Amino acid sequence: MSILSELGLLLRISRSHAIARRYFVVNGFDGALTMLGIIMAFYLSNETSMTVIVSACIGAAVALGMSGLSSAYISEVAERQQELKTLESAMVKDMSKSAHAQAARWVPVMIALVNGSAPLLISLLIITPLWLAPMLQVNALSPLPAAIITALLIIFLLGVFLGRISGRFWLLAGLRALLIALVTCAIIFVLTMH
Amino acid sequence: MVLVKKLVLDVLKPHTPNGLEFAKAIAEQGAGYHVSFMVQEVDEHTETVLITIKGEDIQFEAISSTIESLGGSLHSVDEVEVINSEEQ
Numbered sequence: 001m002s003i004l005s006e007l008g009l010l011l012r013i014s015r016s017h018a019i020a021r022r023y024f025v026v027n028g029f030d031g032a033l034t035m036l037g038i039i040m041a042f043y044l045s046n047e048t049s050m051t052v053i054v055s056a057c058i059g060a061a062v063a064l065g066m067s068g069l070s071s072a073y074i075s076e077v078a079e080r081q082q083e084l085k086t087l088e089s090a091m092v093k094d095m096s097k098s099a100h101a102q103a104a105r106w107v108p109v110m111i112a113l114v115n116g117s118a119p120l121l122i123s124l125l126i127i128t129p130l131w132l133a134p135m136l137q138v139n140a141l142s143p144l145p146a147a148i149i150t151a152l153l154i155i156f157l158l159g160v161f162l163g164r165i166s167g168r169f170w171l172l173a174g175l176r177a178l179l180i181a182l183v184t185c186a187i188i189f190v191l192t193m194h
Numbered sequence: 195m196v197l198v199k200k201l202v203l204d205v206l207k208p209h210t211p212n213g214l215e216f217a218k219a220i221a222e223q224g225a226g227y228h229v230s231f232m233v234q235e236v237d238e239h240t241e242t243v244l245i246t247i248k249g250e251d252i253q254f255e256a257i258s259s260t261i262e263s264l265g266g267s268l269h270s271v272d273e274v275e276v277i278n279s280e281e282q
Contacts, residue, residue, distance in 0.1 A: 013210045013265075087208055090239035091267055098265040100208065 007110065014080065014103040016111060021165065023115040027068045029158050029177070031119025033184055034060055035126040036151040040185050043144040044192045050143070054130050061123030069116030076108035126151045148185075155181040195279050198252040202273035203245045204234075207266035213243065216264055223256040224249055244272070 011017055038060055042053045084104040088095050095101050129146035156174045163173025207216060217231040228248040235242040247257060261268055 009211065009215070012215070015210065087239055087265070090237070091206060091208065091265070093267055095265055097262065099211070099263055100265045 010103040014107045020114045024118045028118040028122045031122040035123045039147045040188045057127045065116045065120030072115035073112035080104035200275035201247045204269040205266045
């Protein structure tokens with residue numbers, strides 16, 4: 001059995017497909033909104049160097065990634081071990097050599113990687129315009145609107161993805177997610193202006 | 195040489211992997227294996243199933259270890275069909 005099909009079997013045994021997908025969207029959304037908030041605040045403050053902005057965004061992205069990785073791992077290990085114990089008591093046997101025990105060991109790792117990488121990768125994608133700014137030698141402020149637009153686009157796409165999963169109209173689901181992002185921007189605007 | 199042609203096994207297994215995956219994993223243990231899977235009883239976390247395997251030379255150890263690795267527990271061998279392939 002190849003590694004991929006074995007991982008697929010472990011995910012099916014533990015019924016973790018939906019959990020991994022949910023974690024991806026929830027923490028991806030977290031990452032995108034956090035980046036949007038930070039970049040929006042820097043954009044409105046209008047007086048910070050690009051190095052500071054990029055450093056702050058990378059710091060937040062790494063922290064979100066580590067938070068997602070560790071929190072998902074700790075909670076999933078506890079859940080899976082509990083499920084394994086319940087199953088062992090129902091089967092009245094030691095299942096340490098079964099695929100279920102392997103799933104209890106490896107599924108938390110897989111889910112933690114999804115949960116940690118989603119906000120990290122999405123955040124890095126959003127700050128790409130900021131990375132590229134020094135190389136392209138453009139005005140220091142213009143990368144910020146570009147990063148804000150990237151964040152809004154990613155949030156819209158996460159909404160579309162959720163809409164497709166739930167079988168609802170994709171455009172409506174995307175616009176709903178976008179509305180949440182715009183409300184966030186409006187709150188940040190009000191708070192930083194006063 | 196005695197060849198095992200048919201086995202009927204009484205197995206207790208968790209709900210996952212499902213019957214299709216369970217039967218396929220057993221069939222993968224030998225070319226030409228014909229596996230049928232019948233659920234006898236369903237409980238909250240487990241199900242009792244009757245697995246019938248037909249083949250030219252069934253390898254019981256491989257099947258037994260596949261059942262174990264998928265979380266199942268072999269309760270009994272309910273039916274066996276063997277043949278002596280050596281010419282007298």
